[in-house]
Amino acid sequence: MKRRTLMLIIAGVALGAGTGWVLFPLALYTRESQPVNFSHKVHTGEQAGMTCENCHDFTADGRFSGIPALDKCTGCHGATIGSTDEEKRFVEEFVIPGRPVPWRVYSRQPDNAYFPHAAHVKLAGIACEECHGPHGAGDALPAYQANRLTGYSRDIWGRNISGIPSHPWEGMKMDRCVRCHALQGRTDGCIDCHK
Amino acid sequence: MGPTITRRDLLRLAGGSALGVIFSPLPWKLLDDSAIWTQNWSLNPPLSHAPISLAYSTCTLCPGGCGITARCTGGVPFSLTGTKSHPVGRGVLCAAGLAGHQMAMHPLRIVQACASSGRSVGAVISPLEREKAIAAIGAILNGLSARDAPHSVALIDRRPGRALSAVYRNFLSTVPGGLYIVSPSAEDATLTTLQQMAATPAWIGGFDFEQTRTLLSFGAPVLEGWGSPGQVMDIWSKRARTGFRLIQADSRPSRTARLAQTWLQLRPGTETILALGLGHVIIRENLHAHDIKRTTRDFAEYARLVARFDPPTVSALCGVSKESIEETARTIARRPSLVVAGTDPAGGPLPNEARTAIAALNVLLGTMGTRAGIVARNPLPGEPVMPPATTIDQVPDQSIRILIIDGAESGYDIPVSLLRKKVHPQGAIVSLSPLLTPMTAWADYIIPAPAHLELLEEISTAPGAVTCSYALARPLHPVREGSTDPLDFLRLLSAVTAGAATTIPTRDAMLRARADAIHASGRGKVFMPQDGAWIEVKGLATTEQFWQKLSEGGCWIDDGPAQSRSVSFSLLPGGNDEATRCLALLSGSETPEGSSVTVMPYGVRGATASAQVSPILSKIFQESNLKDLDGTALLHPGTATSYGLADGDSATMHNGAGTMRVVVRCDGAVLPGVVHVAAGPRRNNSDAPGCVGGEGILSLCEPGSDGTWRLTTATIGKAHGSEI
Numbered sequence: 001m002k003r004r005t006l007m008l009i010i011a012g013v014a015l016g017a018g019t020g021w022v023l024f025p026l027a028l029y030t031r032e033s034q035p036v037n038f039s040h041k042v043h044t045g046e047q048a049g050m051t052c053e054n055c056h057d058f059t060a061d062g063r064f065s066g067i068p069a070l071d072k073c074t075g076c077h078g079a080t081i082g083s084t085d086e087e088k089r090f091v092e093e094f095v096i097p098g099r100p101v102p103w104r105v106y107s108r109q110p111d112n113a114y115f116p117h118a119a120h121v122k123l124a125g126i127a128c129e130e131c132h133g134p135h136g137a138g139d140a141l142p143a144y145q146a147n148r149l150t151g152y153s154r155d156i157w158g159r160n161i162s163g164i165p166s167h168p169w170e171g172m173k174m175d176r177c178v179r180c181h182a183l184q185g186r187t188d189g190c191i192d193c194h195k
Numbered sequence: 196m197g198p199t200i201t202r203r204d205l206l207r208l209a210g211g212s213a214l215g216v217i218f219s220p221l222p223w224k225l226l227d228d229s230a231i232w233t234q235n236w237s238l239n240p241p242l243s244h245a246p247i248s249l250a251y252s253t254c255t256l257c258p259g260g261c262g263i264t265a266r267c268t269g270g271v272p273f274s275l276t277g278t279k280s281h282p283v284g285r286g287v288l289c290a291a292g293l294a295g296h297q298m299a300m301h302p303l304r305i306v307q308a309c310a311s312s313g314r315s316v317g318a319v320i321s322p323l324e325r326e327k328a329i330a331a332i333g334a335i336l337n338g339l340s341a342r343d344a345p346h347s348v349a350l351i352d353r354r355p356g357r358a359l360s361a362v363y364r365n366f367l368s369t370v371p372g373g374l375y376i377v378s379p380s381a382e383d384a385t386l387t388t389l390q391q392m393a394a395t396p397a398w399i400g401g402f403d404f405e406q407t408r409t410l411l412s413f414g415a416p417v418l419e420g421w422g423s424p425g426q427v428m429d430i431w432s433k434r435a436r437t438g439f440r441l442i443q444a445d446s447r448p449s450r451t452a453r454l455a456q457t458w459l460q461l462r463p464g465t466e467t468i469l470a471l472g473l474g475h476v477i478i479r480e481n482l483h484a485h486d487i488k489r490t491t492r493d494f495a496e497y498a499r500l501v502a503r504f505d506p507p508t509v510s511a512l513c514g515v516s517k518e519s520i521e522e523t524a525r526t527i528a529r530r531p532s533l534v535v536a537g538t539d540p541a542g543g544p545l546p547n548e549a550r551t552a553i554a555a556l557n558v559l560l561g562t563m564g565t566r567a568g569i570v571a572r573n574p575l576p577g578e579p580v581m582p583p584a585t586t587i588d589q590v591p592d593q594s595i596r597i598l599i600i601d602g603a604e605s606g607y608d609i610p611v612s613l614l615r616k617k618v619h620p621q622g623a624i625v626s627l628s629p630l631l632t633p634m635t636a637w638a639d640y641i642i643p644a645p646a647h648l649e650l651l652e653e654i655s656t657a658p659g660a661v662t663c664s665y666a667l668a669r670p671l672h673p674v675r676e677g678s679t680d681p682l683d684f685l686r687l688l689s690a691v692t693a694g695a696a697t698t699i700p701t702r703d704a705m706l707r708a709r710a711d712a713i714h715a716s717g718r719g720k721v722f723m724p725q726d727g728a729w730i731e732v733k734g735l736a737t738t739e740q741f742w743q744k745l746s747e748g749g750c751w752i753d754d755g756p757a758q759s760r761s762v763s764f765s766l767l768p769g770g771n772d773e774a775t776r777c778l779a780l781l782s783g784s785e786t787p788e789g790s791s792v793t794v795m796p797y798g799v800r801g802a803t804a805s806a807q808v809s810p811i812l813s814k815i816f817q818e819s820n821l822k823d824l825d826g827t828a829l830l831h832p833g834t835a836t837s838y839g840l841a842d843g844d845s846a847t848m849h850n851g852a853g854t855m856r857v858v859v860r861c862d863g864a865v866l867p868g869v870v871h872v873a874a875g876p877r878r879n880n881s882d883a884p885g886c887v888g889g890e891g892i893l894s895l896c897e898p899g900s901d902g903t904w905r906l907t908t909a910t911i912g913k914a915h916g917s918e919i
Contacts (some may be wrong), residue, residue: 012212015212020215076902
C-alpha cells in the first residue's frame with residue numbers, strides 16, 4: 001500500500017473516531033444547568049451535618065419521596081440564612097413566591113419502569129452512594145445533559161459515552177439492574193419492574 | 196504546487212472515517228437510542244409525575260369479573276394488578292387484564308360512526324355522522340313490514356345477564372319482530388344444558404369447584420383462563436394438599452391436557468361417544484347414584500341407549516383404551532366429582548348431543564344439588580325473570596333484516612359466516628364495538644361504544660359460580676369523544692323508529708336500580724379492596740351507602756348457595772330423536788376424503804380472531820412464543836411428512852370456504868390426520884392501523900346446522916410464492 005493511501009486512511013480513521021468519541025456526544029446531549037446551584041457539600045458537611053434521608057426521605061406509607069419539595073427547603077430557608085448570592089436568589093425566586101423548583105432529575109426512568117426505593121434501601125440495605133455516587137459531597141450540581149433522541153438524562157447511560165462505567169455507580173440502564181439481581185440470586189419476571 | 200486531491204483520495208479518507216466511526220461508540224449508541232426512541236411511540240397517554248394514587252375497579256374484558264387495582268398518576272392509570280384477596284379474582288389478572296388500561300388507546304380504536312361499502316375483506320369503511328348513521332338504520336326499521344318478519348330486528352348480546360341486557364330485551368319487545376339473541380353457551384355450557392334437562396326450567400346451578408376432588412373436563416380450557424382464572428389457579432395450586440385431580444378429555448395437546456393428571460386423547464368429534472361409554476360403565480358397575488330413578492324421568496331409556504356403548508366399541512371409535520374408559524368411570528364415581536363440557540374460545544361449543552351426554556354424567560353420579568357437586572344458586576336480586584334467550588344457531592337462516600351486535604367482549608369467537616347465514620341478503624348489520632375487528636369490519640354501520648374502563652359498567656356472577664356476585668367497573672379513563680353509550684344509541688334509535696315506544700333509562704339509574712334491589716334483599720356482604728374488610732349488607736342502612744361502597748370498588752357476594760331442592764332431570768331431553776342421533780354415531784364418522792385433513796380451530800379466551808388485545812401483548816406473544824399465534828398449524832410429524840411439510844414451513848390450507856396460509860409446527864402429541872390451527876392471538880402486523888386482518892382459520896369453518904364449527908376438512912400443502 002502506498003504511503004499516501006495509508007496516511008489518508010489513518011487520517012480518516014482518526015477523523016471518524018474523533019467524531020464518534022468527541023463530536024458525537026457534544027451533538028447528542030443538550031447541556032442545561034439546574035435552576036439553583038445547590039451545594040450538597042454545604043448541607044452534608046460539618047456545618048449543617050445533614051444526611052441523605054433528611055431530605056430524600058420515605059413517606060409514611062413507605063414510598064420514596066424522591067427530590068424534596070419546596071417546603072422541605074423553607075423549613076430552614078424561609079429567609080436568607082447564609083451569605084451566598086445563590087441562596088439569596090433561591091429565596092427570592094422560589095421561596096418567597098412559593099414556586100416549586102423545576103429540578104432536572106438525573107435519574108428519571110421511563111414511566112413503565114417501577115423502581116421501589118424502599119425494597120432496595122430498607123430491605124436490601126443498599127447505600128444511596130452505591131447507585132447515585134458520592135454526589136452528596138459535591139459543591140455544585142453538574143449540568144443536566146438530556147439525550148436529544150430519547151429525552152433521558154445522560155446519567156442513565158453513564159457519563160462515559162462508551163457505556164463502560166468509569167465508576168461503579170455510573171449508569172442506570174436495565175442491564176445494571178439485571179446484573180445486580182443476578183448476583184443476588186434474584187429471579188424476576190418482566191412485570192416485577194415494568195408496569 | 197501542493198499535491199492534488201483526487202476523488203480517490205476522498206474515498207480513502209471516507210473509508211478510513213467509516214472504519215474509525217465503527218471503532219467509536221457512535222453507531223452502537225445511536226442503535227440503542229433509536230430503539231428507545233421507537234419505544235417512545237407509546238400507546239400510553241403521557242403521564243404526569245404527580246403522586247401515585249390507587250383506584251379500584253373490576254375487569255370487564257370477559258365475564259370473569261376479576262378485581263382491578265390501578266396505579267394512577269394525575270388520574271391516569273399506568274399499571275393494573277389483581278386486587279389482593281378479591282373474592283372473585285383472588286388477586287390474579289390474566290395477561291389481557293393486566294394490559295386492559297391500554298385498550299382505550301388501541302390503534303384500532305374507532306372513535307367515529309362509520310359506514311362500510313360492503314361485506315368483504317376489501318370493503319372501505321368511511322366516517323359518517325352518528326345521527327346520519329342512526330337515521331339510516333331507523334329508515335330501514337321503518338321500512339320493514341310484517342311480511343319481513345319473523346325477525347326484522349335482532350340484537351346479539353355477547354354478555355347476557357347485565358342490566359343493559361334487560362334494557363335490550365325491553366327495547367326489542369317494542370319493535371315488530373324484535374329478537375334477542377345470545378352467543379352460543381361457553382363456560383356455562385354444562386349448566387345451560389342441565390337447565391334444559393331440568394323439570395324446573397328456572398333452576399340455576401353453579402360448580403362447587405372448591406370442594407370437588409375430581410374434575411372430568413371434555414375440552415374445557417380449565418388451566419388456560421376459564422371461569423374466574425384466579426379461582427381455578429388457586430384450586431390447582433393447592434392440588435397436592437387437597438388431592439384435586441383433573442382428567443382432561445381432549446383431542447388437542449392443549450396446555451390443560453399436558454398439565455392434567457390424566458389426559459384422554461380422543462379422536463375429534465367423539466366426545467358424545469366417550470360420555471355415553473362412561474355412562475355405560477357407571478351403570479354396568481352400579482356406580483350411579485342410588486336414587487337415580489327418583490331424580491331422573493327417563494333412566495330406563497338412557498340405560499338402554501348406553502348399553503350399546505360398551506368400552507370395546509367406544510374405544511375403537513374414540514381411540515381411548517378400554518381400560519382408561521373403565522378407570523375414568525370408576526374415578527369419577529368416587530365422589531365428590533364434577534363433569535364439564537368444554538367450549539373452545541375459537542373452536543366453539545360441542546354439539547347438543549355431546550353437551551347432553553356430558554351433563555347427564557353429573558346427574559348419573561348424583562352430583563346435582565350436593566356439596567362439591569353442582570349446587571343450586573340463588574338468582575341475582577333484581578334480575579328480571581325472562582323467557583330463555585334464543586341462541587344464534589336457533590335463528591332461521593336469512594331471517595334477520597337488521598342485526599345489532601353488542602360491543603361487549605365475551606372472550607369467545609363467533610364466526611362471521613355463522614352471523615352472515617342468519618342475515619337477509621338485503622339486511623343491515625350494526626356493530627357497537629369500540630374496536631375494529633373482523634366482525635366489526637363486516638358491519639354496514641359502526642356506532643362505536645366507549646372502550647374498556649371508560650364507562651361505568653357492572654359485572655355480575657362469574658360463569659359457573661356457586662354464589663352470585665355483583666360489582667361495578669368504575670371508569671378509569673374519560674369517555675373518548677365520538678363514542679356512544681349503547682343506551683344513548685338505543686335512545687336515539689327509538690326516537691327515529693316508529694312504534695319503538697320504550698323508555699331507555701340513564702346508565703346511572705339502570706345500575707342503581709339493580710344495586711337497590713341487592714340492598715333491599717339484605718343478603719350477602721361487600722368486600723372492600725382498600726383494606727380487605729367485609730361489610731354486611733344489613734349493616735348498610737341506606738341504598739346510597741351500598742351504592743357508595745360499590746362505587747369505591749366494592750364487590751358484593753351472596754350469602755351462599757341456594758337451599759337445595761329436589762329437581763328431576765331428563766337424561767335424554769331430545770327423546771327418541773336424540774337417542775337415534777347418538778346411535779348413529781356408532782357407525783363411525785366419515786374420514787376426510789383423499790388428501791384432506793381434519794381441521795380444528797383453537798384459541799385463547801379474549802385473544803381470539805374477533806377480539807383485540809393490547810398491542811404490547813401481541814408483541815410479547817409474538818416474540819416469546821408464549822401463545823400460538825393465529826395461523827400456527829399443529830401437525831403430527833408423520834402427517835406433515837406425508838404432505839411434504841416440515842417444521843417451520845409455510846403452508847396453505849384450502850376448502851370450499853376459502854384459502855389461508857399457515858405456519859407448520861410439528862408436534863408428536865397431535866393425532867395423525869388432524870391439524871389444529873390457532874385463531875389468535877393475532878400477529879403484531881395485523882394491529883397496524885388500516886389493517887384489520889382476516890378472520891384466519893374461522894373463515895374456513897362453515898358452521899353446521901347445529902351451529903357448531905369445531906371440525907372442518909381442508910387440503911394442506913406447501914405454500915408457493917405469494918399464494919394466499
